[in-house]
Amino acid sequence: MWTSSTPFAPPAGRADLESGRALTPRFDANGLVTAVVTDHATGEVLMLAHMNAEALARSIATGDAWYWSRSRASLWRKGETSGHTQKIVEMRVDCDQDAIWIKVEQVGPACHTGARSCFYRRVVAGPNGQAPRLER
Amino acid sequence: MWTSSTPFAPPAGRADLESGRALTPRFDANGLVTAVVTDHATGEVLMLAHMNAEALARSIATGDAWYWSRSRASLWRKGETSGHTQKIVEMRVDCDQDAIWIKVEQVGPACHTGARSCFYRRVVAGPNGQAPRLER
Numbered sequence: 001m002w003t004s005s006t007p008f009a010p011p012a013g014r015a016d017l018e019s020g021r022a023l024t025p026r027f028d029a030n031g032l033v034t035a036v037v038t039d040h041a042t043g044e045v046l047m048l049a050h051m052n053a054e055a056l057a058r059s060i061a062t063g064d065a066w067y068w069s070r071s072r073a074s075l076w077r078k079g080e081t082s083g084h085t086q087k088i089v090e091m092r093v094d095c096d097q098d099a100i101w102i103k104v105e106q107v108g109p110a111c112h113t114g115a116r117s118c119f120y121r122r123v124v125a126g127p128n129g130q131a132p133r134l135e136r
Numbered sequence: 137m138w139t140s141s142t143p144f145a146p147p148a149g150r151a152d153l154e155s156g157r158a159l160t161p162r163f164d165a166n167g168l169v170t171a172v173v174t175d176h177a178t179g180e181v182l183m184l185a186h187m188n189a190e191a192l193a194r195s196i197a198t199g200d201a202w203y204w205s206r207s208r209a210s211l212w213r214k215g216e217t218s219g220h221t222q223k224i225v226e227m228r229v230d231c232d233q234d235a236i237w238i239k240v241e242q243v244g245p246a247c248h249t250g251a252r253s254c255f256y257r258r259v260v261a262g263p264n265g266q267a268p269r270l271e272r
Binding site for chain 2: 001002003006018020021022023034036038042043044045047048060061090091092093094095096099100101111112113115118119120121122123125126129130131132133134135
């Protein structure tokens, strides 16, 4: 029986990675894959985060978004202190299995600043050859 | 005059990073930020890639998507060999300025496998407690 503590099989060759039916994540040197999180309803990119094997396995097993915090060096369930949880509606993996895309039902803001999305500023080219600026 | 060879100012404190008007990217130890690329029209996540300072600056200055290839250790303009270019419609930056979201007009497939998006497989929990599987 597969549980959230079952290890993932190691990545195989490129053909299996790209065309296979097995999830064999390519964790980086720090043991992480990148997770892109979008709002299931609007498609908006809410945040980027990282998952280690346990966070990924718990996310699959529970349907709640679990991440690895690089700054705190700890596993966390999104919203466990803020209440701003993420229920996973769909999970996808990319061609070489080093990135995960989850579509979530986001409760409240996704960003710690209180913004709905962490990407609350546009980068706009500066007028008359000036440096780019950020606009909300 | 700001050009694609002008360096970005170094990141300041948290308040400036989160609320400021200046783009001061927090490049990682390898000099990279992560870029999430979505289809401007459909919102679909097409791919994840990395930008070093020059790739980011060229993307801003030209409106074409430029990346840093970690495997080839070289700068590349998306589509320069395949023709599958990405015209940037909008660029956003996240709260702590270590991730970029670009909405693009994608010509042809974004993925080197020929798929429209690199995220062409869903991760589905296995039935009866079996390991998760990938479905197209």
